[in-house]
Amino acid sequence: MRVVLAEDLALLREGLVSLLEAHGLTIAAAVDNGPALLKALLDHRPDVAVVDVRLPPSFTDEGLQAALAARREVPGLPVLVLSQYVEQLYARELLADGGGGIGYLLKDRVFDAAQFVDAVRRVAGGGTAMDPEVISRLVARGARDEPLGRLTPREREVLELMAQGRSNASIAQRLVVTERAVTKHTANIFMKLDLPVTADGNRRVLAVLAYLNR
Amino acid sequence: MNGVATMEETRIQRHLRAPQRGFGLMVLGIPAMIAGFWFVSVLSMITGLLGIVLFPSAVKWLRRELDGHRARVARWTGVEIERPYLPDPEREPGFSGEVKWFGARLSDPATWRDALWAILDPIVVMFTGALAFWLVLNGLWGYCLAAFAGDLIADAGGTTWYAAVPVDAGYGEGIMPRSATLVIATLSLAAGFMVGPKALDAYGRWTRTLLGPTEKSRLALRVRHLTETRSEAVDASAAELRRIERDLHDGAQARLVAMGMTLGAIEHLLEKDPAKARLLLAETREASAKALHELRDLVRGIHPPVLADRGVADAVRALALDHPLDVEVTADLPGRPDAPVESAAYFAVSELLANASKHAEADRVWIDLRHEHGMLRITVTDDGHGGASLDGGTGLRGLERRIATFDGVLALNSPAGGPTIVTLELPCALSSPKTSLS
Structure with a gap:
């Protein structure tokens, strides 16, 4: 299963890479900014994207915007969005196209590796993983x-x-x-x-x- | 304010009411005139002890009367007049303090302009504010003459003139004098009602010319406003920093210390008691999640992420989604205001929403955000029981002060029984929207 990963903090990015690889997933690309994410998503067409909401260069909701843009190009592209905060507004926007393959989780959920990887696989399979909060x-x-x-x-x-x-x-x-x-x-x-x-x-x-x- | 009430009147009402208003302004201006003449008399004695002793009370009296008159002028002519007086210097004790205060009052141009107005106004009001009243009165007098007074005067052998019509022994003979009187009276009456609003407006502008602030006093008033709001803003931000420091100290920081200690204990237990170590590890993970949660709440209170990401409209939408009440948001903002204005607007809305559910017991709230005439205008309407006041312990006064830092104003309309409508206006420019990634 090929994953594109976007996370701007190097420490967290590497942690996620090793976590996902340890569970048998392949990292197709690991990027650290919004424009690179959009390009990677369109070039690699991964089985699932794991995306941090807030990314450079603007440090606003760039990750979310890139993921939504990619889903407009590639309908149903599975995206799991990670964030320090969960906002219902963003959850709505992610779910708006009704296509499934959407995940929206707090970053803390990574602490429980097994559950997190399960959520990644679920999203990759077209399922849904919404944060309990x-x-x-x-x-x-x-x-x-x-x-x-x-x-x-x-x-x-x-x-x-x-x-x-x-x-x-x-x-x-x-x-x-x-x-x-x-x-x-x-x-x-x-x-x-x-x-x-x-x-x-x-x-x-x-x-x-x-x-x-x- | 009252200007709005005047605007809600129909044109006809405005015309009909103008004569009595002009009369009111003339009569109710008399105390101000007396105060003005008293002030001038005191001034003429200023070189003597009596003048000096009487001066402060004379100034105070004149100002009090004129404050009342400004309010009347605003109510009846729709011309709003700001208070022009320079702020008094800090009251220092002792003789030198008195002298300073005296000098400040004496050198305030507004003091002299007040006096000038009080002396000239009795004449000016006759030809402006009260003009309509005189014309109407003249018309009514004409009717009286034609009906009976003309005959009475003629019978008594008196003579007088009604405009160009002689009222004397010949008045009762023939139809001409009487019908001329009626025509002139009707014209006068009609002219009175016609010119009424214009005359009132002229009076309002004349009054504003002398009783309103000059450029200099406007600047001085502005400086005072800025000084006040600045010190409030500094106080508020210092208090906010203290709160953040306390929250961090008692919350996340304490939890991290505890986690460090537990990790140390786990290190020791790893070999001896792996089962216990595993238990402690789970606890530590729990504690780190809690610390994160607390930090998240703290950051949300400082600057909500959606506000940073998307601006005030979407941040308010997110607020509405999370709110237990039924909140409807409409927004028309083509760009984003400056970050501080955005933040002030967001927290103001958040507070108003809390008020709606806590104090007004509302079920539904409507929030409207738009940018018009260089103003960010936010209207928050709820269907609660109303009766809110600025000083009613709902924190509206504090809110008003906080947005005053940005020259913002708050208007409250909350009749008992509801609905409550709070309107905020913050002057600001919008930056062009961030170019989207897609």
Whole structure:
């Protein structure tokens, strides 16, 4: 699996390179600024891009802009955006094209190498990896209103994990319940939110995110 | 302010009300005139002890009357007049302090202009502000003459003139004198209502010429405003730095120290008790995440990342997305203001949003940002219960002071029962938008 990496701090960049290589991924290019990132993405067409939001030369949201620009050229190009902060505004922009293959995580999530690499692989496979902080804020905001307020606490927990992009198996493992129990919860959630039930995991995540982002 | 109220009147209302307003300005200006004459009398005695003793109170009286008159002129003519007085020097104790204060008042040109105005105004007001009133009065008098007063005068053997019409023994005979009176009276009445607003405006401008600030006093007032807002800005930023220092010291810094110590302990335990070491490592990782979290919150409070990345419009949008209330943002900003203005505007909106949910118990908030006439204009409207005031403990006064550093102004409209509308205006230029990467 080929990765293009963009991170301006050399220490962190090297750390990420060795982390990803240790887990069997190939680094196609590791760059440290926005224009170079856009070029690398268009030249290498990687399986996934791991991108820091803030990059030189402007030190604003250059990484995000380059990733969005590349996705306009190459629809569905999987991008995992890392940031010191998560902003719902940016999450919305990343999800706006509805194409999937999007990740948006706090940089701290790198601390848990196994989970992080899992998120990279998930995004590369067209899946979604949203930071728990984005999702919990989204859900907290929506929870004041019907019908989100009708969910049981457990269902809300499942909804949050689902919105982060996790599979049923992963949710079950996290909550220490059987997969069947999770399936039951998700069925209830989709019924209460009046969303069409779909077997496809990724479409399910996008539907939930679109619902929360209304 | 009151100028707005005048603008909301229809044209007809303005014309109809002008005569009584002119009359009001004339009559209510009388105390100012008396104060002015008193002031001049005191001045004529200034070489003697009595003049010196009476001078301060005479100045104060005149200024108080004229402050009232400025407000009246603004209300009725729509001409806003700023106070022109130079700031008083710091009141020093003792004789020399008194002399300094005395000298400052005496040498303030506004003091002399006040006196000049008070002496001339009784004449000027007759031909400007009160003109409409006289014309209307003249018209009414004409009607009275035609109806009954003319006959009364004629019967009593008196003579008088109504414009060019003689009112004497022959007044009652024939239709001519009476109809001429009616025509002239009607014309006079109509002219009174016609010229009313113009006459008031002329009066307002005359008053502003003498009672408004000169270029010199305007500059002096500006210097005072700048001095005040500068010292407030310096205080505020010092307090902010102290808060950041404390947060760092108690938060991230303390956690890093603890992490260092735990790492030291882990080093020792690695060989002896690997299980315990692993436990401690997990704890350390937890602590580092917490430290990061705290730093993140701190930075967000200093300068939110979206504000740095995208500017105030998107930063306010991000704020709205995170806010528990239903917040709608509309923005029309073709570029970005300077960073300090942007930051002040952002934090002002953030505070107003907090007010809306905390004090006004609103459900919905509308925020509008636009750039017009060299001003960044931000309107925050909520559907809460209203009744907010600048001094109501909602921090609006502090907010007003903070944006005053940028010559910004805050207008509050919050009737009991709501809605609350707060408008901020910050003068600023916009830079052209950053050229996008794509």
